Amino acid sequence: MGVIVDEQVLTCSIPPARFFKAFFVDSNNLFPKILPTVFKSIEYTEGNGGPGSIKLLSFQEGSGADVMKHRIEEMDEANLVYKFKIIEGPKMGVLDFESVSSVNKVEGAADGGCILKSVVTYNTKGDNQNAIQETIKKAKEGFVGFFQATVGHLQSNPDAYN
Incomplete structure (x- = not known):
């Protein structure tokens, strides 16, 4: 067993609190709406979005995954921190990963936008x-795609999540 730590830093012109609210707090509603070819649905099977809540992500056919479950470890809207652990999903169990956890922090940027720092x-x-690195590469690409789709939605809908 080994440990791989992967960091990503993404920036955009959206104010930090607005981005956090869309990308983390309301992702269960927003992502299926703006990424319908990826997500069938995202729903809470336990809790209401706070720590300990279980989020079930259902993917469209052909996406490489059927479902994935996240457990929210921390949802700190005041400090813009979101932590979760994947507790069930493709490549989990008997395959390549024992566990996957993510720590995300949104910070303000000098231009009024934000910086998203993610450590997985x-x-x-x-x-x-080879399979492990390919899975990580796809996860990173997906995360960037979710980020870009959220930024595009917020730019096109300036009154959303204010």
């Missing part, structure tokens, strides 16, 4: 490094 920790099992 992958606890791997087995030694299939």
Whole structure:
């Protein structure tokens, strides 16, 4: 078993609190709306979005995954911090990952926009490094796609999430 820590830093012109509200607080409503070819639905099966809540993400056919479950570890709207752990999903269980956790922090940028800092920790099992690295690459690309779609939506809808 090994540990891989992957960091991403993304920037945009959207104010931090507005971006956080859309991307993390209301992602269960927003993502299926703006990314209908990726998500069938996102719903809470336990809780209402606070720490300990379980979020079930259902993906469209052909996306490479059927469902994934996240457990929210922290939702701090005052400090713009969102932490979650993937507790069920593709490549979990007997395959390549023991666990996957994510720590996300949104900060203000000098231009009034924001900086999203994301650190994902992958606890791997087995030694299939090619499959592990490919899964991480796809996860990063997906995260960037979700980020870009959210920014585009917020830019096109200036009154949303104010």
